[in-house]
Amino acid sequence: MAFLPITKKEIENLGWDYVDVIIVSGDAYVDHPSFGHAVIGRVLENSGYRVAIIPQPNWRDDLRDFKKLGQPRLFFGVSAGVMDSMVNHYTALKRKRSDDAYTPGGEAGYRPDYATIVYTNILKEIYPNTPVILGGIEASMRRNAHYDYWSDSLKPSILTDSKADMLVYGMGEKTIVEIAERLEKGEKISEIKDIYQTGFISKDIPKNDAWKTIELPSYEDCLKSKHKQADSILQIEKTSNKIIGERLVQKHGEDYIIINPFNPNFSSSDLDKSFNLPYERKPHPKYLKIGNVPAFEMIKYSVNIHRGCFGGCSFCTIAAHQGKQIISRSEDSILKEIDLISQDKDFKGYLSDLGAPSANMYRMKGIDLKICPNCSKPSCIFPNICNNLNFDHKPLLDLYQKVRALPYIKKAFIGSGLRYDLFIGIDKDREKKYHTKEYFETVFQHHISGRLKVAPEHTEEKVLNLMRKPSFNQFISLKHTFDDLNKKFNLKQQLIPYFISSHPLCTLKDMSSLAQKTKQLGYKLEQVQDFTPTPMTISTEMYYTGINIMTKEKIFVEKTLEGKRKQNQAFFWYKK
Numbered sequence: 001m002a003f004l005p006i007t008k009k010e011i012e013n014l015g016w017d018y019v020d021v022i023i024v025s026g027d028a029y030v031d032h033p034s035f036g037h038a039v040i041g042r043v044l045e046n047s048g049y050r051v052a053i054i055p056q057p058n059w060r061d062d063l064r065d066f067k068k069l070g071q072p073r074l075f076f077g078v079s080a081g082v083m084d085s086m087v088n089h090y091t092a093l094k095r096k097r098s099d100d101a102y103t104p105g106g107e108a109g110y111r112p113d114y115a116t117i118v119y120t121n122i123l124k125e126i127y128p129n130t131p132v133i134l135g136g137i138e139a140s141m142r143r144n145a146h147y148d149y150w151s152d153s154l155k156p157s158i159l160t161d162s163k164a165d166m167l168v169y170g171m172g173e174k175t176i177v178e179i180a181e182r183l184e185k186g187e188k189i190s191e192i193k194d195i196y197q198t199g200f201i202s203k204d205i206p207k208n209d210a211w212k213t214i215e216l217p218s219y220e221d222c223l224k225s226k227h228k229q230a231d232s233i234l235q236i237e238k239t240s241n242k243i244i245g246e247r248l249v250q251k252h253g254e255d256y257i258i259i260n261p262f263n264p265n266f267s268s269s270d271l272d273k274s275f276n277l278p279y280e281r282k283p284h285p286k287y288l289k290i291g292n293v294p295a296f297e298m299i300k301y302s303v304n305i306h307r308g309c310f311g312g313c314s315f316c317t318i319a320a321h322q323g324k325q326i327i328s329r330s331e332d333s334i335l336k337e338i339d340l341i342s343q344d345k346d347f348k349g350y351l352s353d354l355g356a357p358s359a360n361m362y363r364m365k366g367i368d369l370k371i372c373p374n375c376s377k378p379s380c381i382f383p384n385i386c387n388n389l390n391f392d393h394k395p396l397l398d399l400y401q402k403v404r405a406l407p408y409i410k411k412a413f414i415g416s417g418l419r420y421d422l423f424i425g426i427d428k429d430r431e432k433k434y435h436t437k438e439y440f441e442t443v444f445q446h447h448i449s450g451r452l453k454v455a456p457e458h459t460e461e462k463v464l465n466l467m468r469k470p471s472f473n474q475f476i477s478l479k480h481t482f483d484d485l486n487k488k489f490n491l492k493q494q495l496i497p498y499f500i501s502s503h504p505l506c507t508l509k510d511m512s513s514l515a516q517k518t519k520q521l522g523y524k525l526e527q528v529q530d531f532t533p534t535p536m537t538i539s540t541e542m543y544y545t546g547i548n549i550m551t552k553e554k555i556f557v558e559k560t561l562e563g564k565r566k567q568n569q570a571f572f573w574y575k576k
Contacts, residue, residue: 003031003284004041005052008068020049021180022072024119025136026081026088026111027102028287029055030296031280034304036079036136042277043173049074049180055284056103056110059118066122071130074183076123077176078164079136080115082295084534086150089113092502092530093561094150101298104283105291113150116142120162131165131189133179134158140169140321141535143199143259144236144250145219145229147544149533154229154544156219157250157257159201165189167199170321171307173274174263196263202256211247211261214239218251226545227552233541234549238376240320241312262323264373271307272333281340300344302353302415303337305329305399309357310364310389311419312379312468313457315503315531315539318357319378328363331399335406342408349409354400354447355416360423360439363395378538381421382468391422393439404446414447417455421470424478444485448493454478455498459514463506466548466555467539472517479521497523501567503531504542504557511570519573528571530564 005011006029011019021044025037032038041051052072057065081088081102088111089097099106112118116138123132142158159167166189168175175197182192192198193206205213216235217228232250239245245261281300283293306328309318341347356362366372367390380386403412423436431437444452456475458464464471475497482495497518501511518525533540538549548555558564 019052019072020074021051023077024054025079026115028293029053029284033275034299047177075131078119080138084138085115092532101295104287106294117162120164124163134164134167139167143169145222146535156252170197199259202258213247216250230545230547230549241324241376243373271327306356310380314467326361351412353415354412358419359414359416364391393435420478451494453496457500459517460510466505501530502558502564505555511567515570515573524574525571530568
């Protein structure tokens with residue numbers, strides 16, 4: 001069997017008498033590079049370790065799922081899954097969701113609330129002497145003191161409540177291998193304090209001359225003062241935005257939470273290695289009789305071309321999790337993956353997405369790279385495009401052309417979000433230099449399915465500024481360009497905008513203005529998103545504190561469920 005083992009029988013069939021690492025995940029086991037448990041499992045396997053997975057263990061019975069594979073030789077890895085378990089479970093209005101896209105058949109109820117904490121507490125009770133290392137988005141975005149929307153409280157670092165030995169934040173391929181290697185050499189987990197992208201609890205601040213250290217306001221101070229929490233989260237963002245960041249420490253009671261810097265040495269070749277591992281590219285066969293895993297069905301014919309995002313949107317987790325810098329895959333790696341997809345018996349020649357967190361940032365970076373390492377600005381494009389940004393779209397155009405030339409590709413769609421402020425409103429010199437006009441025309445002609453979805457997010461300048469999004473006038477310019485291209489190529493393609501209601505500073509009056517402005521453009525909006533305060537974003541902390549974190553001014557925040565409903569309903573004026 002090519003899948004990583006998930007049962008005792010599968011381990012025995014491999015002839016193993018021990019397992020080095022066991023990964024516990026809140027998701028079903030899908031062996032695909034879009035699923036974190038598969039990536040970490042394959043990376044460790046490639047480094048010579050024996051890895052098994054316990055997907056979606058039952059936490060409500062006699063805990064047999066946690067015991068069935070026994071004790072790993074090195075450590076347990078724990079992740080809530082691709083999503084934070086609370087986002088997975090609840091809507092923005094705190095209603096329980098009726099389905100789960102990461103479970104076979106889409107059935108809800110196969111992971112607990114705050115899954116990382118629940119799983120780790122169970123493991124620590126059964127195997128108190130075995131290290132537990134946290135990973136995934138839930139651990140990553142709860143690594144420091146953070147506001148939790150679902151309990152409406154300021155929570156400590158997830159390390160405190162989970163009792164885990166260590167946390168890996170961000171994309172952890174290199175980090176997890178180094179941890180395994182050092183445990184293999186006999187180091188105790190409590191002695192490992194100097195690995196990039198790790199967090200741990202310490203009685204004191206370990207000496208480390210290689211990194212600058214910044215102490216954040218303590219958890220207790222943040223509980224007493226929302227201004228202190230605002231200061232803390234702003235510093236976390238500044239540090240996350242740097243290539244060469246600082247070590248952050250934050251006192252929790254008598255202990256310190258130590259968060260080591262992002263790894264500045266993760267390269268394109270490292271990313272290629274991760275994507276080139278021998279994934280089965282499908283769910284484990286045990287799920288065949290249960291049903292499809294909806295999240296996999298959505299992405300099985302999509303290709304991720306890079307990591308990171310320099311957009312800096314206040315409500316987004318990407319930079320704090322993946323980093324602001326763009327790490328791009330090589331063309332060769334991307335084309336190899338497309339070739340693998342083409343061999344699927346059900347593939348009909350259509351790629352659902354050739355994209356990334358933002359689809360059109362491939363290979364973009366600083367012009368003078370010496371300026372970038374210590375830059376803490378959240379965005380390279382807001383409020384204006386940085387003069388040091390090389391936003392040439394030619395590498396994307398070359399990649400698209402090579403994909404279109406493949407004999408088994410009928411159409412490669414761009415399903416990820418496009419940052420239209422990288423190609424609309426560009427002066428003539430840079431338009432030519434960076435191939436921006438050519439890029440959008442190419443996407444329009446060859447890479448949309450008849451509908452192009454973009455995210456202006458709002459129409460009102462004050463809200464957009466807080467979101468760090470471009471002026472709505474830029475969207476209007478995009479629409480004019482889009483309409484002109486329809487005429488030029490005799491097509492009837494649609495431009496579909498997405499918006500957010502109830503974001504901090506947004507009032508019902510602002511939503512009424514949004515409805516009026518979009519109505520004037522001929523829109524009857526179909527899909528809207530009510531702002532969900534996800535852990536550790538700038539927007540979430542503004543929601544919690546009622547403070548503009550950048551200026552420290554008090555701002556309006558709609559917190560009542562009735563008020564949020566009214567803002568959301570403003571989108572649907574045509575249904576009244």
